[in-house]
Amino acid sequence: MVFGPLSGQRSLFLTAQEANLLARKTSREKSARLRTITNNLAAPILSVTLLLAWQFGVGAFGLSEFILPTPWQIVRRIATDPQVLLSNAAITLSEVLAGFLLAAIGGVATALAIFYSTLFERAVYPILVAFQTIPKVALAPLLVLYLGYGFAPKCFLAFLLAYFPVVMSTVVGLQALDKSMVNLARSMGAVEWQIFLKIRLPAALPNVFSGLKVAISLSVIGAVIGEYVAAASGLGYMQLQASSQFDTTLSFAAMVVIGLIGVALFLAIEAVEHRVVFKREAAK
Amino acid sequence: MNIQATTRSPAADEPKIHGVNVVFEALSKAYETREGGEVLALDRTDLTISPGEFVAIVGPSGCGKSTLLSLTAGISEVTAGRITIDGEEVKRPHPTVGVVFQTDLLLYWRTIIDNIMLPIEIKGWDKRSYLPKVMQLLEQVGLSGFGGKFPSELSGGMRQRVAICRALVQEPRLLLMDEPFGALDALTREQMISDLQAMWLSLRNTVLFITHSIEEAVFLADRVLVMSPRPGKIDLDLKIDVARPRSWKSLGEQNFINYMGEIRAIFESRGILSRAAT
Numbered sequence: 122m123v124f125g126p127l128s129g130q131r132s133l134f135l136t137a138q139e140a141n142l143l144a145r146k147t148s149r150e151k152s153a154r155l156r157t158i159t160n161n162l163a164a165p166i167l168s169v170t171l172l173l174a175w176q177f178g179v180g181a182f183g184l185s186e187f188i189l190p191t192p193w194q195i196v197r198r199i200a201t202d203p204q205v206l207l208s209n210a211a212i213t214l215s216e217v218l219a220g221f222l223l224a225a226i227g228g229v230a231t232a233l234a235i236f237y238s239t240l241f242e243r244a245v246y247p248i249l250v251a252f253q254t255i256p257k258v259a260l261a262p263l264l265v266l267y268l269g270y271g272f273a274p275k276c277f278l279a280f281l282l283a284y285f286p287v288v289m290s291t292v293v294g295l296q297a298l299d300k301s302m303v304n305l306a307r308s309m310g311a312v313e314w315q316i317f318l319k320i321r322l323p324a325a326l327p328n329v330f331s332g333l334k335v336a337i338s339l340s341v342i343g344a345v346i347g348e349y350v351a352a353a354s355g356l357g358y359m360q361l362q363a364s365s366q367f368d369t370t371l372s373f374a375a376m377v378v379i380g381l382i383g384v385a386l387f388l389a390i391e392a393v394e395h396r397v398v399f400k401r402e403a404a405k
Numbered sequence: 406m407n408i409q410a411t412t413r414s415p416a417a418d419e420p421k422i423h424g425v426n427v428v429f430e431a432l433s434k435a436y437e438t439r440e441g442g443e444v445l446a447l448d449r450t451d452l453t454i455s456p457g458e459f460v461a462i463v464g465p466s467g468c469g470k471s472t473l474l475s476l477t478a479g480i481s482e483v484t485a486g487r488i489t490i491d492g493e494e495v496k497r498p499h500p501t502v503g504v505v506f507q508t509d510l511l512l513y514w515r516t517i518i519d520n521i522m523l524p525i526e527i528k529g530w531d532k533r534s535y536l537p538k539v540m541q542l543l544e545q546v547g548l549s550g551f552g553g554k555f556p557s558e559l560s561g562g563m564r565q566r567v568a569i570c571r572a573l574v575q576e577p578r579l580l581l582m583d584e585p586f587g588a589l590d591a592l593t594r595e596q597m598i599s600d601l602q603a604m605w606l607s608l609r610n611t612v613l614f615i616t617h618s619i620e621e622a623v624f625l626a627d628r629v630l631v632m633s634p635r636p637g638k639i640d641l642d643l644k645i646d647v648a649r650p651r652s653w654k655s656l657g658e659q660n661f662i663n664y665m666g667e668i669r670a671i672f673e674s675r676g677i678l679s680r681a682a683t
Contacts, residue, residue, distance in 0.1 A: 299508075301508065308479070308503075308581075310524075310528060311527045323512070
């Protein structure tokens with residue numbers, strides 16, 4: 122008996138051997154499904170456990186809300202002040218998005234220049250790497266001096282933090298392409314823009330997206346740090362205000378919202394990635 | 406690009422000689438090394454390939470056989486001498502040439518059909534009018550029904566078949582193959598070699614086939630060229646006078662054995678194969 126697509130015709134009745142195989146297959150499928158369910162539940166279960174430990178730990182150790190509020194107190198605080206949190210979140214979000222978009226566009230453009238021009242690579246690459254070693258957070262006070270207290274320094278700081286990973290991963294993605302792939306396209310008479318659009322770009326996209334995913338988290342950090350240094354609005358500013366007024370719960374609430382923004386943006390990029398990038402493993 | 410090219414559609418298939426003639430005149434190729442020196446990969450090689458001829462080039466690694474192929478494909482530049490295809494000097498990739506490399510080089514994000522369509526897309530021809538041609542090719546290589554699949558769903562042998570379809574879809578009058586079966590397991594290779602012969606018998610285009618394998622060369626080719634290493638030169642030009650279609654059984658026949666012995670003798674005299682090993 123031949124199995125699989127090679128067997129020309131199938132008999133209506135299963136042999137004992139086939140029935141056995143089939144049964145084993147379904148039980149294997151069942152255990153695989155169970156494994157997926159437990160894998161998917163692992164993170165929620167752990168999170169809930171930690172939150173419960175926090176909630177009851179605070180009571181057990183008799184900590185005051187001013188030292189460490191419970192998760193429930195934080196949730197309640199968010200629910201009572203949603204307006205303030207939302208309006209500040211909108212400001213932070215706009216800084217993050219503007220900085221991120223600049224970094225994405227500028228980063229990919231820089232990567233292309235590095236890839237296509239040896240001169241540019243020789244001239245700019247070492248400077249970029251050197252600049253990357255400077256802790257950019259240290260630039261925040263200077264940025265306030267140059268760009269003022271408003272939107273610009275936060276957006277710029279978000280851009281600065283996010284830019285480098287986009288450049289690096291895009292360059293790596295472009296350089297990873299098998300040279301014979303390019304030769305093949307050339308032999309078909311392809312010119313460079315065709316090779317770029319049909320081969321180089323799609324081949325580099327997984328790397329570009331891994332850069333973008335790192336970049337989005339970093340631009341959230343950049344914007345919030347910018348707000349810590351000097352600002353009149355935004356979640357970072359709000360958090361700082363709350364701390365100075367010993368309103369620890371509000372400080373935590375702002376932190377939760379910052380975290381939610383980061384997660385939401387990360388998931389948004391992942392969703393775009395799923396639409397645009399064909400995963401090598403997906404077909405397996 | 407001219408207007409004729411954009412409206413091109415597949416030609417009606419009549420199996421007559423479809424090949425071009427290829428002429429190498431005093432062809433040399435030198436590469437620059439990292440240290441700034443020069444390595445002569447190919448030294449004043451002369452060769453004439455007739456239309457519809459199947460020519461195999463055998464030689465050890467580094468003998469310049471792949472260089473010869475990439476020069477013919479127009480993807481690397483000639484140092485001295487010239488190559489002409491049907492009298493036209495090769496200065497850029499010739500539109501009627503298809504290339505198959507050792508690895509399949511399929512784009513993993515494209516379906517099988519879209520991979521085969523790549524040259525049609527690049528040339529800006531009408532993809533829809535080539536769909537029947539793609540289907541016919543897939544059927545010929547035993548892959549009908551796989552058109553919508555992705556390369557990762559296929560075995561190595563299947564993928565290399567797709568690569569051959571991709572080279573054939575534009576109906577090339579010259580097919581260049583650079584060790585196309587080198588990465589396949591022995592059984593798959595044997596099957597692919599038989600299939601290639603059958604396909605070529607129906608197409609009758611000119612083929613330049615590069616290989617490490619003496620057996621493969623003798624089985625497939627009308628003419629086997631043996632190249633010597635560094636600088637590459639043609640050492641032996643052997644006409645294989647065996648009726649087609651050839652079968653693996655005929656490999657045991659005396660004339661086949663004699664041809665293979667003759668090629669082996671060249672390698673022995675060059676010290677590439679030791680007498681004890683043969």
